[in-house]
Amino acid sequence: MVSRLREIALTLHSPRRWLGLGVAMLAVLALPALNRFTPAGSALHVADHLVPLGGKFLCYALVAMAMDLVWGFTGVLSLGHAVFFALGGYAMGMYLMRSIGTAGVYRSELPDFMVFLDWKELPWYWHGFQHFGFAAAMVFLVPGLLAYVFGFFAFRSRIRGVYFSIITQALTYALMLLMFRNDTGFGGNNGLTDFKTLLGHPLAEQGTKQALYVVSAIALLLSYLLCRFVVTSKLGRVLLALRDAESRVMFCGYSPFHYKLFVWTLSAMLCGLAGALYVPQVGIINPSELQPSASIEIAIWCAVGGRGTLIGGILGALLVNGWKSWLTAAYPDLWLYFLGVLFVSVTLFLPNGILGALSWRKRSAVLALAEAREAEDKHEPSQPLPRQA
Amino acid sequence: MRVATFILVVSLLGAAAGICRRAAADTGELSQLLQKLGSDDRDELQTAIEALGARSEPAALRALIALRDGKLRVDATGRVLYVVSSSAGEELREVTSDHAIGAANGSDRSTAEQASPLRLRTPLVNNSLRRVLTPAIAESQLRSSDVAVRKDAADALSKQADETLAPVLHKALKRETDAGVRTLLQLAVAQIDFSSSEPARRIAAIHVMQTTADVTFKAQLAALLEKSSDGSFREPSADVRKAASSAVATIESQELLTRVVRDLFYGLSLGSVLLLAALGLAITFGLLRVINMAHGEMLMLGAYCAYVAQTLFQKFLPNAIEYYLVLAVPLAFAVCMLVGVILERAVIRFLYGRPLETLLATWGISLMLIQTVRLLFGAQNVNVSNPSWLSGGVTVMTGVVVPYNRIATIVFAIAIVLFIAYMLNFTRLGLQVRAITQNRGMAACMGIATGKIDTLAFGLGSAIAGLGGVALSQIGNVGPELGQLYIVDSFMVVVVGGVGKIAGSVVAALGLGAVNKLLEPLAGAVLGKILVLCFVVLFIQRRPQGLFALKGRAAAEG
Numbered sequence: 001m002v003s004r005l006r007e008i009a010l011t012l013h014s015p016r017r018w019l020g021l022g023v024a025m026l027a028v029l030a031l032p033a034l035n036r037f038t039p040a041g042s043a044l045h046v047a048d049h050l051v052p053l054g055g056k057f058l059c060y061a062l063v064a065m066a067m068d069l070v071w072g073f074t075g076v077l078s079l080g081h082a083v084f085f086a087l088g089g090y091a092m093g094m095y096l097m098r099s100i101g102t103a104g105v106y107r108s109e110l111p112d113f114m115v116f117l118d119w120k121e122l123p124w125y126w127h128g129f130q131h132f133g134f135a136a137a138m139v140f141l142v143p144g145l146l147a148y149v150f151g152f153f154a155f156r157s158r159i160r161g162v163y164f165s166i167i168t169q170a171l172t173y174a175l176m177l178l179m180f181r182n183d184t185g186f187g188g189n190n191g192l193t194d195f196k197t198l199l200g201h202p203l204a205e206q207g208t209k210q211a212l213y214v215v216s217a218i219a220l221l222l223s224y225l226l227c228r229f230v231v232t233s234k235l236g237r238v239l240l241a242l243r244d245a246e247s248r249v250m251f252c253g254y255s256p257f258h259y260k261l262f263v264w265t266l267s268a269m270l271c272g273l274a275g276a277l278y279v280p281q282v283g284i285i286n287p288s289e290l291q292p293s294a295s296i297e298i299a300i301w302c303a304v305g306g307r308g309t310l311i312g313g314i315l316g317a318l319l320v321n322g323w324k325s326w327l328t329a330a331y332p333d334l335w336l337y338f339l340g341v342l343f344v345s346v347t348l349f350l351p352n353g354i355l356g357a358l359s360w361r362k363r364s365a366v367l368a369l370a371e372a373r374e375a376e377d378k379h380e381p382s383q384p385l386p387r388q389a
Numbered sequence: 390m391r392v393a394t395f396i397l398v399v400s401l402l403g404a405a406a407g408i409c410r411r412a413a414a415d416t417g418e419l420s421q422l423l424q425k426l427g428s429d430d431r432d433e434l435q436t437a438i439e440a441l442g443a444r445s446e447p448a449a450l451r452a453l454i455a456l457r458d459g460k461l462r463v464d465a466t467g468r469v470l471y472v473v474s475s476s477a478g479e480e481l482r483e484v485t486s487d488h489a490i491g492a493a494n495g496s497d498r499s500t501a502e503q504a505s506p507l508r509l510r511t512p513l514v515n516n517s518l519r520r521v522l523t524p525a526i527a528e529s530q531l532r533s534s535d536v537a538v539r540k541d542a543a544d545a546l547s548k549q550a551d552e553t554l555a556p557v558l559h560k561a562l563k564r565e566t567d568a569g570v571r572t573l574l575q576l577a578v579a580q581i582d583f584s585s586s587e588p589a590r591r592i593a594a595i596h597v598m599q600t601t602a603d604v605t606f607k608a609q610l611a612a613l614l615e616k617s618s619d620g621s622f623r624e625p626s627a628d629v630r631k632a633a634s635s636a637v638a639t640i641e642s643q644e645l646l647t648r649v650v651r652d653l654f655y656g657l658s659l660g661s662v663l664l665l666a667a668l669g670l671a672i673t674f675g676l677l678r679v680i681n682m683a684h685g686e687m688l689m690l691g692a693y694c695a696y697v698a699q700t701l702f703q704k705f706l707p708n709a710i711e712y713y714l715v716l717a718v719p720l721a722f723a724v725c726m727l728v729g730v731i732l733e734r735a736v737i738r739f740l741y742g743r744p745l746e747t748l749l750a751t752w753g754i755s756l757m758l759i760q761t762v763r764l765l766f767g768a769q770n771v772n773v774s775n776p777s778w779l780s781g782g783v784t785v786m787t788g789v790v791v792p793y794n795r796i797a798t799i800v801f802a803i804a805i806v807l808f809i810a811y812m813l814n815f816t817r818l819g820l821q822v823r824a825i826t827q828n829r830g831m832a833a834c835m836g837i838a839t840g841k842i843d844t845l846a847f848g849l850g851s852a853i854a855g856l857g858g859v860a861l862s863q864i865g866n867v868g869p870e871l872g873q874l875y876i877v878d879s880f881m882v883v884v885v886g887g888v889g890k891i892a893g894s895v896v897a898a899l900g901l902g903a904v905n906k907l908l909e910p911l912a913g914a915v916l917g918k919i920l921v922l923c924f925v926v927l928f929i930q931r932r933p934q935g936l937f938a939l940k941g942r943a944a945a946e947g
Contacts, residue, residue, distance in 0.1 A: 071745075150926075153926065153927075154926075157929065159929060161744055162680045162745065163929070165680070165745065166680065167884070167925075167926055167929065169877060170880070170926070171922070174918065174922040174923070177915040177919060178915065178919055180915065181915050292873070292877065296749070296752050303746075303749060333760070333764060337756075339753065340754060340755075340757035340760070341757070342753065343750055343752055343754075343756070344736055344750045344753045346749075347740060347749050347750040347753075348736065348739055348750065351743075
């Protein structure tokens with residue numbers, strides 16, 4: 001058993017890489033530890049508000065990694081990943097709303113916004129969310145199901161390239177409009193907020209925040225290992241092949257449909273998990289998470305870090321969001337310029353992201369292939385799209 | 390001969406004199422009646438009012454209205470005056486001649502002495518007098534020789550008429566010749582008959598209401614069909630109820646029709662803006678195979694060009710403000726073309742063959758454009774007003790007023806589509822664009838400077854979107870986020886219409902615009918949009934190449 005695990009572990013990473021991963025994990029966990037175990041005046045002390053902020057970034061990192069799985073490895077650019085993130089968040093938010101109980105402003109069993117809208121009873125889709133287990137299952141099932149149905153139709157009719165991106169953008173736009181409505185029953189414009197407790201622990205307590213941070217870090221690690229397992233497996237090889245030459249894969253007898261659908265649904269479920277961890281740390285989920293711009297930002301995290309690396313997405317999410325936190329506070333007018341320049345310069349000058357630039361010399365065979373393909377594309381820019389071969 | 394002429398002249402003179410004398414007598418009688426308005430005697434006053442009501446002269450009407458509104462004054466000599474209020478203050482005028490006597494609060498000493506406010510008396514109007522006065526005014530208005538006055542009066546009466554006015558209305562109906570006024574008068578009669586105690590009159594009234602099919606009567610008619618608390622119908626007669634229910638049905642179907650016509654029209658005008666946005670997208674996507682996410686911002690820039698043109702005119706040519714659009718259109722074209730060309734040369738050129746990256750880069754550019762506009766013009770919406778020749782509208786049918794600005798938008802879009810179609814099909818540039826769209830490599834081999842054409846076409850596509858922005862500024866709000874609102878819709882147009890095909894874009898844009906607006910009242914604005922998006926996703930399942938798919942070899946290559 002142990003030797004089998006060791007075998008699997010070594011297919012994922014070399015021992016040196018495992019060591020690096022362990023060090024990185026320790027560094028990530030140092031933040032809540034320094035917050036908890038050092039006295040407030042100490043030079044090493046981490047301020048209280050940085051713990052949920054860091055936890056939030058870890059959730060973003062998880063989303064970016066899920067995006068990398070479909071974009072970096074399969075070549076499917078989704079402009080609607082925020083949908084799955086928000087759906088996971090809403091599922092968790094519904095549990096948190098129900099666990100408020102009668103402690104709300106109106107002292108009613110119903111969530112406050114329903115009382116405000118003069119609703120007499122819970123809509124049917126709110127039932128069951130008082131149980132954590134049910135809500136936790138929904139965190140995966142709802143985004144997974146939506147992704148499955150959407151992907152089923154999209155991949156079956158072989159919608160690819162920019163067409164797919166545009167359709168996913170329309171999806172997030174439609175869902176945003178839907179969630180903005182009060183009648184939809186998810187709090188409309190204000191979303192779900194004023195959460196009190198999670199599994200009996202008050203969310204306002206620093207201990208809960210630290211625990212959530214640790215849970216997010218573990219979730220990120222496990223998801224990373226899962227994604228790593230997928231991309232290093234034979235299935236992962238097919239995904240890369242699909243990204244680089246879909247038609248050739250088809251001629252070899254593979255059906256892209258099942259591969260794409262699988263990885264697309266998996267990615268959506270990971271986003272759902274990230275959303276569910278995000279909501280209790282931020283304390284609110286509302287339709288602004290569904291804005292088309294939110295989804296596109298996820299793509300740029302990936303691009304900044306470096307696509308097709310998994311780690312790149314994580315790195316990009318942490319970096320870009322770190323800049324965002326600092327810039328929006330220091331120079332609020334400049335943030336959009338910065339983001340815009342980032343979009344343009346990364347695509348123009350860093351096509352393989354930061355990781356790609358760093359590992360320029362020992363570039364993996366995978367990336368070399370992608371480069372070669374891009375070079376080929378440059379010579380043949382008239383490649384007919386949307387069926388980008 | 391001379392004799393005959395003489396006789397003719399004499400008789401003509403005589404006739405003229407007779408007319409004059411008659412007219413003089415009439416005026417005399419009128420002024421006598423008007424003088425009587427100053428009388429203390431209630432009976433005399435009442436007969437004067439009734440007699441004045443039977444006359445059509447403006448002076449009579451003027452006096453009666455002044456009396457009703459408490460604006461009539463009588464001075465010590467018994468002269469009847471009335472007060473005219475204007476922004477300059479109040480002014481006293483002689484009722485008969487309509488000559489100004491002086492300011493009511495007198496700045497001019499001599500006139501103020503003549504008609505000092507202290508010595509003026511205001512005749513009091515009590516309820517019994519008002520009962521006479523209201524029909525008298527109505528009658529006088531309905532006798533006016535001016536159709537507009539009659540129409541206004543009839544319109545007011547058709548909304549609010551009571552039993553006392555019935556004889557006036559019947560008399561007026563008999564002599565009325567103008568069809569529009571007649572309809573209104575009939576409605577007024579119907580209003581009175583509606584509450585009559587005879588079922589036959591009520592039915593007749595309902596029929597009149599039915600023929601107008603005016604929505605305003607719906608509630609009134611529907612009330613007849615309701616039951617009161619004890620379970621019996623409010624309206625005792627079954628025939629009346631039958632007539633009422635058929636009238637309600639007529640009104641409802643009319644309502645539906647007007648709504649559909651109006652929504653279709655609004656949809657068309659929305660569609661024509663979408664069309665202008667999508668045309669540029671379709672050209673650039675067809676030609677360069679890149680999605681320009683900053684395309685919506687060209688729309689926004691165009692709208693802001695209209696705003697800038699308006700501001701410039703306000704500042705330097707306030708007299709010609711009506712014509713600021715004359716500057717706005719070329720300005721938007723030039724600015725957006727320039728931005729488009731810079732965009733293509735500086736960024737997009739390097740990303741050909743990498744459509745997904747282009748999408749991200751252009752999104753970044755759109756963020757920068759939005760932020761720039763926000764810093765220059767503020768985050769709030771700016772006010773771009775319609776020039777007066779675009780405000781107002783034409784009534785195409787009852788209840789459907791089509792605003793001129795929407796008509797102008799549609800006409801503008803048609804003109805541009807024709808221009809683009811001409812350009813693509815009959816000019817050298819168009820030929821080259823089509824060649825590159827079909828086969829870039831072969832076109833380059835034939836000596837077409839593909840890079841130059843790419844830049845030109847990209848600039849042109851942006852410029853068309855800019856023109857769309859000018860059109861949009863006339864029918865919608867102008868703010869920094871304007872482009873974001875339309876970009877998803879215009880992508881849908883490109884997806885449905887197919888890439889690089891004008892006919893497809895036209896049909897898809899107008900279709901989506903109309904479907905959007907038609908679904909709005911049925912499912913609400915948001916659900917309508919969601920339904921449209923679902924429809925588009927399903928549509929692509931069937932026709933991944935868009936409405937007008939290429940056939941033959943081109944399709945196989947795509």
